[in-house]
Amino acid sequence: MDFQYAPAPESRSIVDIRSSYGLFINGEFVDGKGESFKSINPADEELLADIATANAEDLDAAVLAARRAFDTTWGPMPGRDRAKYLFRIARIIQERGRELAVLESLDNGKPIRESRDVDIPLVAAHFFYYAGWADKLPHAGFGPDPRPLGVAAQVIPWNFPLLMLAWKIAPALAAGNTVVLKPAETTPLTALLFAEICQQADLPPGVVNIVTGAGETGRQLVEHPGVDKVAFTGSTEVGRAIARAVAGTAKKLSLELGGKAANIVFDDAPLDQAVEGVVNGIFFNQGHVCCAGSRLLLQESVAEEFLESLRRRMAQLRVGDPLDKNTDVGAINSAAQLARIRELSQIGQDEGAERWSAPCVLPERGFWFAPTIFTGVTQAHRIAREEIFGPVLSVLTFRTPDEAVEKANNTPYGLSAGVWTEKGSRILSIADKLRAGVVWANTFNKFDPTSPFGGYKESGYGREGGRHGLEAYLEH
């Protein structure tokens, strides 16, 4: 069957992108002293804006502003007032939701359907959730007198730019810390719009500082002697480097790193529903998801039937213009990421796995990769062990539940997993044995501010979200 859709583009006129952006320090935009860089739209390589780079001097100023705010305004402020600022921010995010969604899709390449229906609503929900904690910290379960840590250095990735900002800033501020946050080099625009939202909310200067730049700026920020807390979301490799960098200091560290999640489909699962879940698990956000269900574990007896349905479903995925409301899969975030996905996919082929890609027409400009699955994958294959961080699914099979658990846990990562079965008892017994921070049952990639998220093993430590997420920002 051939479905035809007329394009249904979301208007980009709602966003007003400036030609250049400075750093947000002490409540104001200031010029960066480093060399500026460009943020482009990955869907068509169009230049969006010039972005400042924070050098060491800029970072000193940002950390000093955060320290002063911690000492003079935000630290001494009663929790109920901190809560009201966070409520204000949450409301403004809702009010400017469409603008934020369009800007996110332009800068990141993700489909507007996702930025509009998933990212931005979750951002607002996160600020609402943590706003309510600001005046209830003694009830959070960390003793009668939990105290903020001070200045938090936060470095976030490009896959969910504003959502990762919310996961970092909302709990930090609720707990009474001030922050210096560095968004990813390829996706700084929504963080800079968030800076304007802080101004609009009359947030005291210095409570939130946004510094832009590449990896070097991030390294200098986490190593800055004036910070009390480091929070990082990104690759396991960089996470290790950060853990080494803060060794021997008093900086509290939380890390949310890579994953290679197993999505396990048992033969009694509702297969059509499972196909939808598997598609969502790996092709949501172009597979740029640390908890993506990138390893599909199929029970042998249903493997053929399932794969046939999966290929049929994948052939219907609409890959293209992120601002088109019909689009399912958008652009790969950067040329570098595209090169990484291509390289690992080539390795998958070279190592003997069988490659199949959805027959879609990819736009000529921009960074694109067709949704792809590899079958005949074994544990020894690199595509079964390494995080690809793209729309590429490795399919393995199993016969018994024990074998499924063994294969699922056979990874240094432990961020998430999925179980598909009609049997409730099996959900519970498998979930109990999986070494992963989140186990979804008959669903996948569901996030909620009340639900703590974070990894086992080399997927990092500390939790974000929920009551547990406060602990990363409290001394007790």
Added chain:
Amino acid sequence: MAARVAGTGWRPTLNTETPARLAVRKTYKLFIGGAFPRSESGRSYQVHSASGEFLANAALGSRKDVRDAVKAARAAAGKWSAATAYNRGQILYRVAELLEGRRDQFTAEVKAAEGISRKDAAATVDAAIDRWVWYAGWSDKIAQVYGGANPVAGPYFNLSSPEPTGVVGVVAPADSSLLGLVSVIAPAIVTGNTVVVIAAPDRPLPAVSLTEVLATSDLPGGVVNLLTGVVAEMAPWLASHMDVNAIDLTGVTEPTLGADLEVAAAENLKRVIRPGQPDWDADPGVSRMLALLEIKGV
């Protein structure tokens, strides 16, 4: 009391009642997998009291002892973490009963190790036993207090439950030979972790006696493993071991060693409790237990 023999540091121990009788001396060994082996290295070292008197020889643990202890801890981790919380609590409470029975022995050992009065040593031993009981009671409460149902905005159930991190390497506090020791072991094992502990190098005897209590309790072999010797010789192997999930560096007193151990621990992203000198008499709170737990959401 018999005269001290010059040159050997020899003296009869704990033999004030019947001067005619020669005391049987205690050999202090390692505790690995529920057994008491000597160090694989064949080495031992002299332990002296706070006032400098020779007390005993202790095993001088090696890299291979670390490896054996980690193996034993890993082997025990599955069953111990799968035991019911009620069962773990019962076993740990039973340990407290046995500690109470050896109160006088521990008091003498702590007094000698720390150079404090008998009265203060007795108070420290009492505090250690009470701390053990306090932690034992957490076994079937931690999941209630630190887990729970999350009210997600959708038609789903979402439950958080704490799970043990796995194998935990511990550098025991250098200062507090019993109270500090139980204050780092109990919060790790009560939730289902297993531990490899490096005892305080200068004050290891109460730690070895604690393992003798554990060996005669119902605690499965391998849940607690104890090594005596030099921290700087063993801790790097523990911190870099890829089958260790977390490391508690509380007892590391040398700052550069602490930083090096943290760097080694980063290789497989071990959870780290940093060096510190907590007030062991204060309410310990829950932070040590939480540092060695993973939260799983289903």
